[in-house]
Amino acid sequence: MVRSVALVICIGLGVVMAEELRANPIRKVVTMLQDMQKTVESEGEKEKELFDKFMCYCNNGAGSIEASIETATAQIASLTGKIDTESAQKSQMQQDVVQHKADRTAAKTTIQESTAMREKEAAEFAASSGEMKANIEAMGGALAALKKGLSASLLQTSIGQTLKNILQHSPLVAADDRSSLIAFFGERGKRGWQ
Numbered sequence: 001m002v003r004s005v006a007l008v009i010c011i012g013l014g015v016v017m018a019e020e021l022r023a024n025p026i027r028k029v030v031t032m033l034q035d036m037q038k039t040v041e042s043e044g045e046k047e048k049e050l051f052d053k054f055m056c057y058c059n060n061g062a063g064s065i066e067a068s069i070e071t072a073t074a075q076i077a078s079l080t081g082k083i084d085t086e087s088a089q090k091s092q093m094q095q096d097v098v099q100h101k102a103d104r105t106a107a108k109t110t111i112q113e114s115t116a117m118r119e120k121e122a123a124e125f126a127a128s129s130g131e132m133k134a135n136i137e138a139m140g141g142a143l144a145a146l147k148k149g150l151s152a153s154l155l156q157t158s159i160g161q162t163l164k165n166i167l168q169h170s171p172l173v174a175a176d177d178r179s180s181l182i183a184f185f186g187e188r189g190k191r192g193w194q
Helices: 002-022 025-148 158-169 175-191
Strands: none
Touching: 025 158, 158 175
């Protein structure tokens, strides 16, 4: 079977070779030139198509690149202004923070000083209030004693001494009146209340 296949192949090759030998050599050249022409034309069409695509890319690409450049240039100017503005704001805010810290420290100091002053005033008020209350009670007792008709003995009591002390040290009694009142009480004390 192998021999028969080989024989068929040899016969087929022989036929092809015989036809080639019988073909005209000019015909061969013309056929070869026509085949070359078809190949060159198809390659030319492919190259033209590629060239057209490239030119389209160049035209469109250059336009889009120029638009990108213009946009980026505009953004640079805008962003530079924004950076300057925000840098100024940052600087101002840093200065504000420093000022606010100083203000807070001053406020704390003022609060501490005010608190100390109020505590001192409260202590002074408590002391003067107690003294004033004692003076009011002494005056009330003196008035009651005067109403009962006590005479010189009033000045010799603790109420009388408190009344004298009030007259001597009270800022509500004028200096001229003070000396007159003390003199009056001094004479009454010696002579008695009449």
